[in-house]
Amino acid sequence: MNRDDDNALWSRVTRSVTPMKDRSPVADPPAEPPRPAVTTRHWQPTRSTPRKAVARPLAPGVVDGLDRRQADRFRRGQLTIENHLDLHGFTQREAHAELQAFLARSQEQGHRVVLLITGKGQRGPLEERTGVLRRLVPEWLNEPSMRRRIVALAPARPQHGGDGAYYLYLKKLR
Numbered sequence: 001m002n003r004d005d006d007n008a009l010w011s012r013v014t015r016s017v018t019p020m021k022d023r024s025p026v027a028d029p030p031a032e033p034p035r036p037a038v039t040t041r042h043w044q045p046t047r048s049t050p051r052k053a054v055a056r057p058l059a060p061g062v063v064d065g066l067d068r069r070q071a072d073r074f075r076r077g078q079l080t081i082e083n084h085l086d087l088h089g090f091t092q093r094e095a096h097a098e099l100q101a102f103l104a105r106s107q108e109q110g111h112r113v114v115l116l117i118t119g120k121g122q123r124g125p126l127e128e129r130t131g132v133l134r135r136l137v138p139e140w141l142n143e144p145s146m147r148r149r150i151v152a153l154a155p156a157r158p159q160h161g162g163d164g165a166y167y168l169y170l171k172k173l174r
Contacts, residue, residue, distance in 0.1 A: 061151060
């Protein structure tokens with residue numbers, strides 16, 4: 001059925017129906033403007049600038065830039081840790097600056113896998129962890145100046161600090 005057949009059928013149906021009391025009859029649907037004739041074109045490749053991939057926010061376990069085998073080894077802590085930074089004893093401001101410098105230095109030295117130790121934090125009321133750096137570091141790693149250096153983030157295994165540490169897989173410098 002085409003559009004004209006639909007309109008004709010609708011007109012017939014609406015003429016054969018008795019309107020309800022206190023209701024106006026339903027009007028015919030407005031006619032659509034004519035459509036241009038469809039022409040067939042042959043596909044030709046076009047040159048366009050490639051889109052820049054938007055990096056997904058880092059979260060523990062995000063390993064977009066690694067193949068499956070490498071990602072599994074990374075998550076399990078089986079890759080060689082080439083550098084580490086321990087943020088114990090730093091203030092927030094000091095830790096942020098030191099983290100930026102550490103990532104830049106590690107990347108410049110060609111390190112790929114680094115260990116970042118935030119600490120687990122103090123035990124607070126009801127035995128909750130209150131680690132400020134532990135909470136803030138994942139947010140900092142998503143800042144553009146840091147995110148552009150990192151491929152993947154994973155929580156560290158117990159032998160490397162467990163909940164108070166992260167593995168970072170850094171991008172190669174070009």
